[in-house]
Amino acid sequence: MSKKKLVQIQRYLIIAILFLICVILFLGILIQYQDSQNALKFAQNSSKNITIEPKQENISNENHLSIFKEIPYKDENDNFQENNQSILEEQIKDLNLSSIIDENLSLVVEQNLSKEENLTKDMNLSKTKQARLAIIIDDMANISQVKALQALKLKLIPSFFPPDKNHIDTPKLALKFDFYMVHLPLAAMNYTKPEFDTLNPSDSEKRIFKKIQQVKKDFKDLKFINNHTGSLFTSDEKAMKKLYKAFEKEELIFVDSKTIASSKAPKVAKALGQIYIQRDVFLDNRDDVAYIKKQLMEAVRLAKQKGFAIAIGHPRKNTFKALEQSKDLLKSVELVYLSEIYAK
Incomplete structure (x- = not known):
């Protein structure tokens, strides 16, 4: 073979190598662009959701998704990456360029995985494959509500008002349950009958801390608190x-x-390095059994879609009736306490 032909072959090889590198870089840029477009669409769709006060503030409510969105471990982009990676590595494995390809492709994979890690941080979902659902019953205040809730024989989470002159015994009533929460009254925009000692945005840091300190003292082994009303706060x-x-x-x-x-809770929680948890579905903004059963179906659907969901209801006759009639549906998920999902 002549020297001229060898030079030509070398040139062709160099051109082929440069072309392959360009293809790899193009694929990486394309996949990153697709990811950014998907994220933009998700943000736009999320901004269209309208989350509103529950029925106590006389405003209707729709269903909402939580911050913990389901992101598949491997999507079509990941499979596309892997297929191209195997072909290219086979073609140029003798040219010592595999490290360049690995670096570009792994960057895209790591970006996808980092999204999943951020969204599932602080959640313990790895121990079971069954979807999990936490159902919180707000506004717990008296013994009749306690008995009605216990009669269901379902693993539900009562959330009790802090004790005041209208419901003195809530700390004692809470002890009748293996797990409970406190339903903390926060100031609302459109509620004319606030609970006694409701916290307001203008309250001092000292006043707010004193209130929370007293709540912790009143309720033994308390770990979780959710807000009663609170659109203003x-x-x-x-x-x-x-x-x-x-x-x-x-x-x-x-x-x-x-x-x-x-709500500024997600922003503040992130800034302070704390866990952010939000409800997914309000069950009973309409005091109607058929409607509540439909909302329970939605809660179960979200739990199966994401692995875990939170629903909130109230101690009303129709809510308890809907829960009773939905026991078969609820068997398709694992009812859990929040302490089983979130570790402190």
């Missing part, structure tokens, strides 16, 4: 910072009932 970033700091000092975890779309 939770949409105020400064107020939520004061509240989260009090929770942190008392080693409590806040569950956002998500009574307003503009």
Whole structure:
């Protein structure tokens, strides 16, 4: 073979190698672009969801998805990457370029996996394949509600009002359950009958801490608190910072009932390095058995879709009736306490 032909072959090889590198870089850029477009679409869709006060504030409610969105471990882009990677590695394995390809492809995979890690942080979903559903029953205040809830014989989570002159015995009633929460009254925009000693955005950090400290003292082994109403309070970033700091000092975890779309809880929780938890479905904004059963179906659907979901209802006759009639449906998921999902 002549020297001229050898030079030509070398040139062709160099051109082929450069072409393959360009293809790899193009694939990486394309996949990153697709990911960014998907994220943009998700953000746009999320912004269209309207989250509103539950029925106590006389505003209707629709279903909402939580921050923990389901992201498949491997999607079509991942499979496409892997197929191209195997072909290219086979073609140029003798040219010592595999490290370049691995670096570009692994970057895209790591970006996809990092999204999943961020969304499932602090959640313990690995021990079981069955979908999990936590059902919180708010506004618990008296013995008749306690008996009605216990009669269902379902693994539900009662959330009790802090004790006041209208319901003095809530700390004692809470002890009748293996797991319970406290339903903390926070100021609302459109509620004319606030609970006694409701916290307001203008309250001082000292006043808020004192309230949370007393709640922790009243309720033995308390770990989780969710808000009663609170559209005004939770949409105020400064107020939520004061509240989260009090929770942190008392080693409590806040569950956002998500009574307003503009809740600042997720932003504040992230800034302070704390867990953010929110409800997915309100069960009984309409006091109608058929409607509540439909909402339970939606809660189960979300639990199966995401692995875990949170629903909130109230101690009403029709809510208990709907739960009783939905026992077969609820067998398709594992009813859990929040302490089984979130570790402190």
